[in-house]
Amino acid sequence: MRPTLLSLLSLGFCVSLRIWPAVGKYEKLSLSAWPSPVVPLGQTVTLRCHSRSPLKRFILFKTDGRRRLPVLQGRYVNNFNLGPVTREHARSYTCSGAYWSAHSDPLQIVVTGVFTKPSISAHPGPLVQRGENVTLHCHSSVVFDKFILHQESSTGHLQRRGEMLTGGHAAADFVIGPMTLASAGTYRCYGSLSGSPYEWSAPSDPMDIVITGLSKKPSLSAQGGPVVRSGENVTLVCSSERAFDQFHLLMEGEDLGRLLAGGRGHHGALQAEFPLGPGTPAHSGIYRCYGSFTHSPYLWSDSSDPLFLSVTGSTTSTCPSSMEPHTTEEAQLPQAHSSTWYIVLGLIIAFTSTSIILTALVYHWCSTQNHVAIMEGEPKEDRTVNDEDPTAEDVIFVHLNYRTLSEILFTPTPLSPMHFFTETSIYEEFDVNQDHADPDLAPSFEHTECYKLKS
Numbered sequence: 001m002r003p004t005l006l007s008l009l010s011l012g013f014c015v016s017l018r019i020w021p022a023v024g025k026y027e028k029l030s031l032s033a034w035p036s037p038v039v040p041l042g043q044t045v046t047l048r049c050h051s052r053s054p055l056k057r058f059i060l061f062k063t064d065g066r067r068r069l070p071v072l073q074g075r076y077v078n079n080f081n082l083g084p085v086t087r088e089h090a091r092s093y094t095c096s097g098a099y100w101s102a103h104s105d106p107l108q109i110v111v112t113g114v115f116t117k118p119s120i121s122a123h124p125g126p127l128v129q130r131g132e133n134v135t136l137h138c139h140s141s142v143v144f145d146k147f148i149l150h151q152e153s154s155t156g157h158l159q160r161r162g163e164m165l166t167g168g169h170a171a172a173d174f175v176i177g178p179m180t181l182a183s184a185g186t187y188r189c190y191g192s193l194s195g196s197p198y199e200w201s202a203p204s205d206p207m208d209i210v211i212t213g214l215s216k217k218p219s220l221s222a223q224g225g226p227v228v229r230s231g232e233n234v235t236l237v238c239s240s241e242r243a244f245d246q247f248h249l250l251m252e253g254e255d256l257g258r259l260l261a262g263g264r265g266h267h268g269a270l271q272a273e274f275p276l277g278p279g280t281p282a283h284s285g286i287y288r289c290y291g292s293f294t295h296s297p298y299l300w301s302d303s304s305d306p307l308f309l310s311v312t313g314s315t316t317s318t319c320p321s322s323m324e325p326h327t328t329e330e331a332q333l334p335q336a337h338s339s340t341w342y343i344v345l346g347l348i349i350a351f352t353s354t355s356i357i358l359t360a361l362v363y364h365w366c367s368t369q370n371h372v373a374i375m376e377g378e379p380k381e382d383r384t385v386n387d388e389d390p391t392a393e394d395v396i397f398v399h400l401n402y403r404t405l406s407e408i409l410f411t412p413t414p415l416s417p418m419h420f421f422t423e424t425s426i427y428e429e430f431d432v433n434q435d436h437a438d439p440d441l442a443p444s445f446e447h448t449e450c451y452k453l454k455s
Contacts, residue, residue: 026068027053031095038200041113044083046296049095049104050150051078057098062091063106073098087113090198108198112187112190113199115142120189125253127212133177134209136187140170140201144191147172148200152186162191166319176209184211184298208255210298212290216242217302220249220289222309223273229313234279236287238304239271244291251285258292279311 030050039045049058060080061068072080083088089113094103118140128134138147143164150157160172170191176183177232186208191201203403228234238247248258259272276283287307290300 016452027051028102028279029058029095029097029104031093031107033109037111038105038112039083039085039089040202041086042084045085045109047080047082047093047095047107047109049078049080051097051101052095053101059096059098061094061096061103063094064091068094080146080298082109085109087111087114087196087199090196091199110198111291112200113202114196115144115191115193116140117202118144118147118189118191118204120141120187120204120207122207122209126208127210127253128177128179129213130180130211130381133175134179136174136176136189136207136209138172138174138189138191138204139190141168142191142201143168143170144201145194146197147174147190148190148192150188150190150203151172152206154185154189157352179209180209181211182298184209208298210300212300213302214299215244215291215301216240217305218242218244218247218289218291219269220287220307221305222307226308227310227312228279230280230311231278234276234283234309234311236274236276236289236307236309237271238274238289238291239269240301241269242291242301244270244301245294246292246297248290248292249274250288250290256351281311284309284311341412352442 032048033039033051034046034048035377037045047060049050049060051058056076057073058078059073060071062071063069074080078095080095089109092106092108094106096103099245118138121137121139123135123137126134138160140147140162147160147162147170148157149160158174161175162170162172165171168245172189174189176187186206188203188206190203192199218238221237221239222228223235223237224232236249238249240247246258249256256274259274274289285308287309288305288427289371292300
């Protein structure tokens with residue numbers, strides 16, 4: 001029995017030595033990258049070669065054109081670390097066992113950050129109803145030949161040829177839909193040139209595509225009411241009878257963040273408070289909120305009814321004083337009224353003074369004309385004095401009482417309709433050539449005519 005047993009064991013060992021190389025020779029290995037085959041510049045990536053047979057040696061190859069160049073090899077080791085990666089690492093890789101296994105399928109290692117990032121936008125918007133379509137638009141000032149759209153947590157990506165736009169720009173559109181639960185998530189787009197297919201641009205800013213309308217809508221309200229004064233604290237409350245564990249607040253379609261449910265309201269509903277801080281005119285707008293669960297952050301409820309928030313006025317005075325405080329809006333009202341009153345008063349004074357002066361000048365001119373006419377009507381000899389020039393005329397001075405006029409113009413009095421009239425003009429002729437024993441008895445030429453204003 002013992003010789004027979006030993007013979008059988010020897011035969012099985014010899015057969016196994018012949019079978020394992022034959023199996024390994026025709027086995028096709030697989031190659032994977034961790035954490036991802038898309039690697040930013042300067043990062044590290046691990047390539048893992050998988051085999052079902054107990055191979056002792058693995059070799060990693062890099063494809064350079066049509067040639068396969070061995071890069072790394074290890075005994076009893078099937079993990080190969082690459083990095084920090086440069087543009088030279090952007091290649092296609094395969095792996096195999098030493099001498100007897102077939103090569104794996106090629107794995108493309110893409111290096112990102114080689115070019116500036118493009119931009120991404122969603123049309124008509126990032127919030128999409130189930131079953132609808134959304135278009136993701138990639139755009140760049142770099143004339144890329146190709147745009148790549150990548151969804152996080154996905155091993156694949158979509159590629160579109162870049163279209164030339166006016167102004168030396170390029171763009172591509174990716175239609176996603178009809179939307180399913182798997183379509184929701186975070187998307188980024190990249191750009192690439194045809195001469196370097198494994199070198200991509202830096203990723204665009206993330207774009208979160210959310211499916212809404214999957215559950216009943218919550219309610220949104222403002223503490224203290226939807227109309228607040230500038231400077232007052234603004235807090236919006238989103239609540240729902242459904243057991244959401246987080247709420248999202250949006251203003252005019254812009255996501256303002258999310259909060260975990262913080263307790264229950266008066267009627268037992270779950271709610272979250274969103275403090276917006278002191279109110280400013282920028283807070284005025286239309287708000288909506290949504291509910292969701294932390295285990296599915298891209299699946300939201302239906303939208304709440306819109307809340308119109310208005311921030312007006314001011315709660316502080318710009319001119320502090322010891323008097324009773326007033327708001328800035330109330331303090332500005334009398335100032336504006338007083339300024340208008342001063343302007344109107346100044347115009348009235350200017351118009352009145354101009355009218356008085358013009359009337360005085362006209363009256364003076366008329367008085368002079370009347371005096372000339374009277375003088376012309378008298379005999380010639382009566383108008384000669386001591387054989388001097390007969391054309392000499394008496395001079396009459398007309399004085400205005402400027403003190404009285406200034407008091408009228410510059411003394412503040414209540415405004416009322418004003419009417420002015422002039423008294424009958426009185427003038428007197430004096431013969432300047434009459435003999436007078438005493439010069440002090442000579443007639444005075446300063447005869448005053450007064451124009452009075454009658455209120």
